[in-house]
Amino acid sequence: xxxxxxxxxxxxxxxxxxxxxxxxxxxxxxxxxxxxxxxxxxxxxxxxxxxxxxxxxxxxxxxxxxxxxxxxxxxxxxxxxxxxxxxxxxxxxxxxxxxxxxxxxxxxxxxxxxxxxxxxxxxxxxxxxxxxxxxxxxxxxxxxxxxxxxxxxxxxxxxxxxxxxxxxxxxxxxxxxxxxxxxxxxxxxxxxxxxxxxxxxxxxxxxxxxxxxxxxxxxxxxxxxxxxxxxxxxxxxxxxxxxxxxxxxxxxxxxxxxxxxxxxxxxxxxxxxxxxxxxxxxxxxxxxxxxxxxxxxxxxxxxxxxxxxxxxxxxxxxxxxxxxxxxxxxxxxxxxxxxxxxxxxxxxxxxxxxxxxxxxxxxxxxxxxxxxxxxxxxxxxxxxxxxxxxxxxxxxxxxxxxxxxxxxxxxxxxxxxxxxxxxxxxxxxxxxxxxxxxxxxxxxxxxxxxxxxxxxxxxxxxxxxxxxxxxxxxxxxxxxxxxxxxxxxxxxxxxxxxxxxxxxxxxxxxxxxxxxxxxxxxxxxxxxxxxxxxxxxxxxxxxxxxxxxxxxxxxxxxxxxxxxxxxxxxxxxxxxxxxxxxxxxxxxxxxxxxxxxxxxxxxxxxxxxxxxxxxxxxxxxxxxxxxxxxxxxxxxxxxxxxxxxxxxxxxxxxxxxxxxxxxxxxxxxxxxxxxxxxxxxxxxxxxxxxxxxxxxxxxxxxxxxxxxxxxxxxxxxxxxxxxxxxxxxxxxxxxxxxxxxxxxxxxxxxxxxxxxxxxxxxxxxxxxxxxxxxxxxxxxxxxxxxxxxxxxxxxxxxxxxxxxxxxxxxx
Amino acid sequence: xxxxxxxxxxxxxxxxxxxxxxxxxxxxxxxxxxxxxxxxxxxxxxxxxxxxxxxxxxxxxxxxxxxxxxxxxxxxxxxxxxxxxxxxxxxxxxxxxxxxxxxxxxxxxxxxxxxxxxxxxxxxxxxxxxxxxxxxxxxxxxxxxxxxxxxxxxxxxxxxxxxxxxxxxxxxxxxx
Numbered sequence: 001x002x003x004x005x006x007x008x009x010x011x012x013x014x015x016x017x018x019x020x021x022x023x024x025x026x027x028x029x030x031x032x033x034x035x036x037x038x039x040x041x042x043x044x045x046x047x048x049x050x051x052x053x054x055x056x057x058x059x060x061x062x063x064x065x066x067x068x069x070x071x072x073x074x075x076x077x078x079x080x081x082x083x084x085x086x087x088x089x090x091x092x093x094x095x096x097x098x099x100x101x102x103x104x105x106x107x108x109x110x111x112x113x114x115x116x117x118x119x120x121x122x123x124x125x126x127x128x129x130x131x132x133x134x135x136x137x138x139x140x141x142x143x144x145x146x147x148x149x150x151x152x153x154x155x156x157x158x159x160x161x162x163x164x165x166x167x168x169x170x171x172x173x174x175x176x177x178x179x180x181x182x183x184x185x186x187x188x189x190x191x192x193x194x195x196x197x198x199x200x201x202x203x204x205x206x207x208x209x210x211x212x213x214x215x216x217x218x219x220x221x222x223x224x225x226x227x228x229x230x231x232x233x234x235x236x237x238x239x240x241x242x243x244x245x246x247x248x249x250x251x252x253x254x255x256x257x258x259x260x261x262x263x264x265x266x267x268x269x270x271x272x273x274x275x276x277x278x279x280x281x282x283x284x285x286x287x288x289x290x291x292x293x294x295x296x297x298x299x300x301x302x303x304x305x306x307x308x309x310x311x312x313x314x315x316x317x318x319x320x321x322x323x324x325x326x327x328x329x330x331x332x333x334x335x336x337x338x339x340x341x342x343x344x345x346x347x348x349x350x351x352x353x354x355x356x357x358x359x360x361x362x363x364x365x366x367x368x369x370x371x372x373x374x375x376x377x378x379x380x381x382x383x384x385x386x387x388x389x390x391x392x393x394x395x396x397x398x399x400x401x402x403x404x405x406x407x408x409x410x411x412x413x414x415x416x417x418x419x420x421x422x423x424x425x426x427x428x429x430x431x432x433x434x435x436x437x438x439x440x441x442x443x444x445x446x447x448x449x450x451x452x453x454x455x456x457x458x459x460x461x462x463x464x465x466x467x468x469x470x471x472x473x474x475x476x477x478x479x480x481x482x483x484x485x486x487x488x489x490x491x492x493x494x495x496x497x498x499x500x501x502x503x504x505x506x507x508x509x510x511x512x513x514x515x516x517x518x519x520x521x522x523x524x525x526x527x528x529x530x531x532x533x534x535x536x537x538x539x540x541x542x543x544x545x546x547x548x549x550x551x552x553x554x555x556x557x558x559x560x561x562x563x564x565x566x567x568x569x570x571x572x573x574x575x576x577x578x579x580x581x582x583x584x585x586x587x588x589x590x591x592x593x594x595x596x597x598x599x600x601x602x603x604x605x606x607x608x609x610x611x612x613x614x615x616x617x618x619x620x621x622x623x624x625x626x627x628x629x630x631x632x633x634x635x636x637x638x639x640x641x642x643x644x645x646x647x648x649x650x651x652x653x654x655x656x657x658x659x660x661x662x663x664x665x666x667x668x669x670x671x672x673x674x675x676x677x678x679x680x681x682x683x684x685x686x687x688x689x690x691x692x693x694x695x696x697x698x699x700x701x702x703x704x705x706x707x708x709x710x711x712x713x714x715x716x717x718x719x720x721x722x723x724x725x726x727x728x729x730x731x732x733x734x735x736x737x738x739x740x741x742x743x744x745x746x747x748x749x750x751x752x753x754x755x756x757x758x759x760x761x762x763x764x765x766x767x768x769x770x771x772x773x774x775x776x777x778x779x780x781x782x783x784x785x786x787x788x789x790x791x792x793x794x795x796x797x798x799x800x801x802x803x804x805x806x807x808x809x810x811x
Numbered sequence: 812x813x814x815x816x817x818x819x820x821x822x823x824x825x826x827x828x829x830x831x832x833x834x835x836x837x838x839x840x841x842x843x844x845x846x847x848x849x850x851x852x853x854x855x856x857x858x859x860x861x862x863x864x865x866x867x868x869x870x871x872x873x874x875x876x877x878x879x880x881x882x883x884x885x886x887x888x889x890x891x892x893x894x895x896x897x898x899x900x901x902x903x904x905x906x907x908x909x910x911x912x913x914x915x916x917x918x919x920x921x922x923x924x925x926x927x928x929x930x931x932x933x934x935x936x937x938x939x940x941x942x943x944x945x946x947x948x949x950x951x952x953x954x955x956x957x958x959x960x961x962x963x964x965x966x967x968x969x970x971x972x973x974x975x976x977x978x979x980x981x982x983x984x985x986x987x
Binding site for chain 1: 840842843844845847849886887891892893897898899900901944945946947948951971972973974975
């Protein structure tokens, strides 16, 4: 009677009603449009695990790097083209932190100079055994030196040889051979076979800043488009997290628009035809729109923003919201009285809303921000929608407006009134489906690879494959990092990480890794240790031994022994530790591949190429090293999936108990409550079992559909149970028939939405559609067949029959 | 004392009157290790206080330019631009060259940890900088011949520790 009283009050105070409606709508629209949307897949990670990973995945530039490849012409030509394209991109460098596509000639000079000033810092103490070997092989080396010197036209090679006649530099080089090499042509970066020119762009924002990412992608694509017009023979490809996020955002928005838009259009046209009035379209739409903005406003007030993916998935909930409107509007059309409709519908709708919210609120118990966002958005959307439908909508419904398409309604009634619960074939078939579902429910697969949730365009896939084929030795790149509050601490920790990588490489567990960082960067303490080791090695005796070997070999190969003064000076010189990181010797675009400073912390990166199958095991080994991190949100997410899954089972249990409790309180009878509870309970097992049989895995997104199945299942069963009880009390079948018509239309609406989702491009939306359709169909069939069958059976029990017949009529 | 005064006067005269000098130069690089000699020639431009150019006519197109703290090199088509502030070795080379060519050889001696000796030969003053200690890089000896009349360098000899000797001879000075 509460909503009837409100209806009567506002009927007498129309101005107040319109003021409240307009003001609240304006308020929710104003704040709802201010919500910031994020597309952070890492938000699926449990919050408690984010202390270090938050920094890594939130602020790192390395993971946000855009990889660009250009191919289709001679290397020298490509080098020129790269300059042309990059010049056009950099003409507007908004959103670009730095680029790397060519190395300036002075870099090599500066690097050599730095190396000469700090030679001992680059010599690992383990390399001195090789120095001994180099001294022992002075004669062979000198023979090569002789040829090089005699062919030297500028004197540059002679300078190098007179400083290092024993080819000690070669002792350092083998460590780099396990790494991934790029070729330099005209100073430009190419893959090792020189067929693909490479460009790297580091954005100045985070991957999941969709607005900035969208702008940058648009700019780069426009530049590539213009470039291709003048160079149609050349192919330009790109990939990377920013590109992927941009594609995801675009496809998610497009799919949401088309699936929801087109299905809504179909639904409204069908409803308009069924009820011979297109007023019904806005009668359904207004509450949904109001509920959506109410929810967005609440999200804004509570947390300022929400996940775009949660909104996309939340679009499904709008189907549930539409279902409540259908119950109200259709029931009003059936009874022809707004007050009677409110008397008969307000409590079932509130109960349905309450139980559905209970199901969605269960998501708040998960540790995933994205699932929490989805749970909150859905809850508020349903509250807003239900309040509008029960407070504002009745004033737009007309008394005695009962027109409908008789032909269609007769057809619907025929379908609804068919005695599914008396057809043994249907009963046996449904039971078989349920039993099979229950048996196989434990075998449902859970897709741990969160990358499968994202959309990947053909161009992006091609770009990734080309890059991998040319640079990754057929493996998949995987970054590892150490994180520490000081550079020295990080560099020391990196020594341990590097040694583990080296062991894995030597054991054949990883295909390749780049030890560049451990070769180039050492902590102050490590450099001092190395300088001490240098001094201990180059004793006067050792210097004499080396110089004697050099002079003897030089004489033997007709070279003047006097020209090697620089070598002796080099080994006898005094050295001090250097700081390559701040020396500006390495350009920023290259340096950020090695070391990055974020929020006062230092991260040092190590790149590896691995077989996908071995990646998890290798990462497990690396992750246990001090300060070590796997620079891949999906690694941690993969580990967390089991936790979330366990979380989710607890959530479902909590939701189920909540719904069952509400049903018991509502019907005041355990048996009736259990029968009403069955459709949602059994349909969950059917969904799991049949997804297992069909080989469709669950993922962290489509599993939330279980809450949706819960919500809608319990709604249908409440309405049908209300009708069954009314019929049992000899109040006629009209209420059951009216409810069944609403359930029919609700199911029609949702199935249309689900089918439209199957046509989506985004894998997440498609996966939701598949699981939801199974859930929907099984829910309806159980509601139409098993629920009345069980009700009929229990009504044979006189005690229960008496209870139901004397049950206070819910109003 | 008289000699020193003459030199100072000559330097002051040069500094005051010739802010810009151009001349022809020949370059001879003798690589002791291989016994090869590489020759070149071209035009030299000096604009005080910090601009110096060697524009080669042989090999044509090559250049070596110091402009402030930047050093630009074109060696057989391989071009590079070096910010000497970021490269101590290049900075040392730039400073040594500029100091030698502009008559500030004492600073060059200090920078190169070298001993100095000054002799007179005909109408020229010959300054020799000899490194006190061998080093992996730099010059073991630098010999600069200044014309006494205007203190302009007529010959520069840079000897490296590996025996490579590069000699520049300047003629046809034009003061602007």
